[in-house]
Amino acid sequence: MKLDALRMFNVKRFADSGVSIEGFGDGVNILCAPNEAGKTTSFEALNALFFVKHSSTAADARTLRPYSGGNCLVETDVTTPRGRYRLTKQFFGRSHAKVLDLATNQILSQADEAEAFISDLVQGGAGGAAGLLWVRQGVTGWDRRPKAEEDSEKNARTNLLQSVQGEVETITGGRRMAEILSATAASRAELVTATGRPRAGGKYAAAIDLRDRLQAELQRLDTEVQALREALDRRASIQRRLAEVESPEERQARLEAVTAAEAAFEDARLQHEALKTLEAELNLATERRSAVLREHDQHRDALARLAALSADLQAARSRHGESVGRRSAAGDAEKTARAEADQAEEAVVAARAALDQGDAAQRARDAVARSQAHRDSLAQAIGIRSEIETLSAKIAAARVPSDAIRDLEALDVKIVRLTAIRDAARPSVTVEYEAGAQARLQLDGQDLAGGEDHGYDGHATLFAPGIARVHLRSNRPDDPGQLTALEDARRVLLASIGVGDVDAARARQTQAQHLEGLLGVEKARLAVLAPEGIDRLQEIVAADEDIDPGLLDLDLDRDALRATYEAAVERRRAAVASLGECETIRSAADAAYVAAQTALAGLEAQEGQIAAILGPVDTRETRLETLAGSLALLQEAQVEAQVKVDALRGRVTDLAIAEAALRRVRSVKEAAEREVGSLREENAALNAQIRTRSDEAVEEDRNEKAEALAAAAARVASFEHEVAILDRLHGALDAARAEARELYLTPVMTELAPLLSLLFEDAVIAFNDQTLLPETLIRKGLEEEVACLSGGMREQLSILTRLAFARLMARGGRPAPVILDDALVYSDDDRIERMFNALHMQARDQQIIVFSCRQRAFQKLGGAALQMTAWTP
């Protein structure tokens, strides 16, 4: 095919206008025009005419449309071995395609037939061999483009090789191989992807999907069927069980068992009640026997204790009498000692007075001798006295009267002592009978024993039978009242001191003592000056001046007086000591008396208690015998009751066992009733479940799915086998084709070699087996990746390869124009001229159409120059 002319109207920049390029010739044709002149538009219009359906509204058609819209018209005249034709396509509104035979001016075909005619001219459209020869600006074949475009071009190259290699078809298989391989690949592609995975949406994937779904469904149905069978089995079991449990015999047996157990339980309960009564009687007999036994033992023990207590009482009374005697003797001795002490005191007073008179006479004589010294001392002493008065005022404020503390301490002692001797000070009467006295004195109705001290409280009556009745009255105040008075006195004393207790008083006293120390110093000074006081010193001074002359004349023996005085003092000391000893003895005698009295009273109290237990003396032994008799009778009653209890206990039915048996048979009956209810409920539920599943025909469904699954699995296996067959066939074909591929490429290399030599010396190209593109360039033994070459070299190799393919087509009798749209844009001046030579070399029997904006560079290309002129359809 050769192009003769191109015309277009309302295409891209030619909105509502047209342009034509006429006079395409054989060999090289060139249309040089500046940018925006419409070269690329012409290329695209030509491309659309041959490769885009007239009915298309896709992007490749829309690119033709100007912004203003409207219909796009493209027309070309071609020459083929069969004749000259005008091909016309209009896109968008009233779209159409037609082929006009220029020889007859008859429309050869229209619409789809016209499309088929055009497609046949370019051998398969854009994906066909001719499409390979149309090179757009900058497209080299190595640039990254959409995969579909790359695949299309690859197929074109493959098809081209296969179609043009008539001379090697017998070796390579040619079209038959391609078709079988293509059919095999297509069959395989329907089933699996390139990587062997089942193709989504394909029959194989659908079979697998169906098998998997059936497997899942079968699994579900198996579960359903299993559940149904279990439900059926369970229901059968329930119904059998219901028949058993609800059978009249079973029901009657349960009722009879309950009745029998209830009767047995009632019988056991009555026996149990009787046993409880007997046991209560036994307990009562036992209690009564125990009570009598306790009373018997208590009486017997009381008799024994009373016998033992009589000796103790006698001894206590003896000790009491002795203590009364000792207490009376101690009282007499105390009275004697006190009289001696009083007489010794009087003697001391008299001796002192005599001694004082002797001393006064001596002082009078000394005063006369010290008169002046006494006056000086008096003056100093008066000053010191003033100081002493000041200190004394302070001391007065702080001082606690020394006797107050002492009194307090004394009061404490007294209170303690009074408390201790309160009982000892009790008044008493002691009688000493005349020898041969017949009568006895009675104190308050009791005979008084002789020589004993009999105490009393308050009032008492002493009766001398036949003589007189003496009323005794103790005036001793009540001990509690005396003690209260002492305690009140102590509180008053503390209040007067202004302290709360004795310790505080002592603290005040300590302070006062300190002041008194100071006072003592002054007083010492004063004492030095006025040993007998200022008054005395004044008296001395005054006495010095006014001495009793009688004293000066009095002559007494002072040593004798002193000796008399000291003897009197010694006598008084001895008397006081004797009195103390007597008082101590009296106190001890009082204490012994109190102890003896207390012990005697305790024993008498015990004797009273035992007597109260034993009762009248004359009934005591009889009572013991009576108790022993009762004890024997009660023992017999207890044994008899025990025998009855043991006898009944041996034959009584265990109530717990009877009750457990009753509970058991009742629970059996109740459990049976509950079980019946539960089974009926479960049976009803199972009925519904079974009916539902039966209505759903799950078993039939399951069997159907099982058979379907077997069929589906067989179908999957069949597909697997089919894929294996196709894989193997494709592999065998592919391997055979690969083996022959070198032969395929030989003609290309044959065509390419002289073209390459125009650009490179000693250059060889190796093709990629898969892409059928030049892969490496070998120059002077050095191998270079084509992809790594410069853009200019890649572009040149791309065009040369296409020229080689074009030559193959031409030699195969199917020449197609090579169209280059602004190609060789990267080539330098030297290389571009070599490329021009290559173009011309190939253009000997090949139409080559070049569009370029590089007017000056392409002036050297030569060939037929084309012009664009306005055109209207």
Place this chain on the structure above:
Amino acid sequence: MFRFIHSSDLHLGKRFGGFSGDLPGRLREARHGVLGRLADHAREQEASAVILAGDTFDTETPASDVRRQALTEMGQHPSIRWVLLPGNHDSLQAAELWSCVAAEAPPNVTLAQEAEPVALARDVFVLPAPCTTRRPGRDTTAWMDAAPTPEGALRIGLAHGAVQTFAEEGSTEEVIAPDRARRAGLDYLALGDWHGAVQIDERTFYSGTPEPDRFKHDRPGEALLVSLNGARALPQITPLATGAFQWRTLDLQVLSHDDPVDILRSLITEPNQRRQTLVRVLASGHCRLARHAALVAHAEDLSPDFAWFELDMDGLALEHEVDDLDDIERSGALRVAADSLLREADDTSLSSAERAVAGAALARLYRRAREMTS
């Protein structure tokens, strides 16, 4: 004389999930239709009863429409007494099924659910041996030996199960005694379970299924017309055709010189029966690529005529001659590929599966090459 029809294994409700399209529906409908055909035969042959020896239903829980429609169909023929015996597929364990059937059955349907004599007519008793479970594990007919019936009455045994075990150590106690008819003084023992009609002895018969459901037995669907001319008289058995569909397994044995297509043509039924025929062709032997391809092509051509057509060529080995490969290509890449596949197909060092794949690939190459040539 007492006449009845002996049939079994209707398997009503079976769905035939292994098939596709409308065939499962047609097969299912044919099973239901057999009831009408049995009734027609009964009327034509003046048989008063149709005795079904088990597996009337395919499952223990058939869909209610299957059950109801079957009973309704039986009820449409009130002059015929239908006796239904529980088989292993619809054993008494299917209590739900049999309670529903008992409730829904028309008066002319008798359920043989108990092992006790059932009066079928005056002096005619059926002694049923229902399957209590799917696998009873005992000879269910043993009770018949001592089953009392009036003197001179006809005794018709009715049972479902095998008369022999195929297990290596199977106990014969689990199968029906083959001589049960003799032991129990039966005039006839009607058996079910075996889908093809089989005679065990002169009084013991399997009726087979009236409507085949598998390729196994390769017999047309039939029932047995049984005529009893009196106690201890030998029964007269007449097969009656009942099947709507034929299930045929065609054994296509091919030798090297045979044309498998010719053989297949000789085996195929008449065209007017094909729509009601399911065919499985089991090809075996040896053939060359051309005949192999021709057989495949012929099978593909035949397939639409039949209800089901299946060609199993696993047993058919390929034989290769040089001129077979010449039909593909005398030289060039196609020939190289064919040679390599042939070598693999004959390479004993490869597995049989690999060799089979290579052979099939070569056959496929041959077919495609021939298609292009033609």
